Amino acid sequence: MKILVTGKNGQLGRSIHKLVNTDANIVSNQIFNDFIFVGREELDLSSETSIHQYFSNNNFDIIINCAAYTAVDKAEQEVELANQINHLAVKQLANIANKQKARLIHISTDFVFDGESDKPYTEIDVTNPINVYGQTKLAGEKALQAVMSVNAIIIRTSWLYSEYGNNFVSTILRLGKERDELSVISDQVGSPTYATDLASAILEIIKKKNFKNKVQASEIYHYSNKSNVSWYAFSKEILEIAKIECRVEPITADEYLTKAERPMYTVMTKIKIKDKFGVKVPEWKKSLKICINKIKL
């Protein structure tokens, strides 16, 4: 099995890389030995030609697309670039996967929803993105599904954080040390996702016979950690675990204006992915502790 992982320098790409190098089951299993990790230097998703050239010399059994244009606010201005990477490149990858008879695992987002719901979103709930990032990610999902009726899975995740790069957890840890008080939004609610948990779920899926062996209709799945929280309560927990003394004041989203509007509620059900692949969905507080302990090492 030759497995390509895009976005090797991103949070999820690096988390998959970490697990591939440490998971005894994978390291000892010849079938999964052939992982190839690429960043934009090897495969630039903003360029149709780069994508074409890369795959004319390389064939894969599985493509895991972790790369994306993820700058939510900047996307409001860089619409064309965001659309190229999150939509058109995904369509091109899907066409290539079809040609190479490869399976494609593509990562999408809770931002495909408008956040108006008062109960957890299922995979068949109506999408209605309210910012450019969400619109381009949804266009990517739809293009993928139009090209690949079989052999693809889309995993929507939310509030991704890790011990790598900049994310909400690392920002709160930094600001908490620098300041006496922080103001954090308390009326937006979602489920955080530790990138290692998602990486582990993806590796679990590709080991499963019902992913590898059968031709299956392409499907969307949701994955995040268990339970939900506001950004405010999330930041309080981060500071408490890290034993950083800093007051946190709740504010409303209206009081913290950003270029891109964010959905107010994006909790998603995880029943489908658990039933189909038996993946673990750890409680968000438990995973947060693990991540913060890694950051502090």
Ligand SMILES: NC(=O)c1ccc[n+]([C@@H]2O[C@H](COP(=O)([O-])OP(=O)(O)OC[C@H]3O[C@@H](n4cnc5c(N)ncnc54)[C@H](OP(=O)(O)O)[C@@H]3O)[C@@H](O)[C@H]2O)c1
């Ligand atoms: N972060 C979140 O809160 C969140 C929430 C929901 C869903 N998601 C989705 O989850 C997936 C993984 O997110 P993440 O947090 O791991 O993202 P990330 O840390 O921002 O990583 C994205 C990666 O994509 C790469 N990339 C950007 N433009 C590229 C291009 N033109 N060609 C090739 N690679 C390019 C980046 O490369 P460089 O390192 O060179 O910039 C980066 O390594 C994405 O599909 C994202 O949309 C994320």
